[in-house]
Amino acid sequence: MKEKDTEMKEKESEMKEKDIEMREKDTEMKEKDIEMREKEREIREKEREMKEKEREMKEKDTEIREKDTEMKEKDIEMREKDREMKEKEIEMREKEREMKDKKTRRDS
Structure with missing residues (x-):
């Protein structure tokens, strides 16, 4: 009996x-x-975080493109104004020449 009791305790342990x-x-x-x-x-x-950074990069890229477009438009405007100024200058020279021609005719 004692042996079984010990066995049981060992198994329990x-x-x-x-x-x-x-x-x-x-x-x-x-x-x-x-x-x-x-x-x-x-x-x-x-x-x-990566998606946020990607979104920020896209925003910056868009801003850069918009600024680039603005700069190109301004460049076009400046060229147009420059062309207009040259045309006016040519007109002024022609008028000046005509005036000189008229004066020369009168004087002769």
């Missing part, structure tokens, strides 16, 4: 040890799960 091991493994698994969730959260945060 083994069961308790196994239970402790199982709990430790469960705790480890939970910790790993928590770590994985944290890593996933960090990854999602980095993805959000």
Whole structure:
């Protein structure tokens, strides 16, 4: 009887040890799960940051393109004004020449 009692106690002790091991493994698994969730959260945060940076880059690119377009339009306007000024200058020279011609005719 004593032997069976001892056997039972040993088995009980083994069961308790196994239970402790199982709990430790469960705790480890939970910790790993928590770590994985944290890593996933960090990854999602980095993805959000990257998307925000990409959006900002697109905005800056759009601004640069708009400014470039404005500069091109201003350049076109300046060229047009320059052309107009040259035309007026040519007209003025022609009028001046005509005036000189008239004066020369009168004088002769």
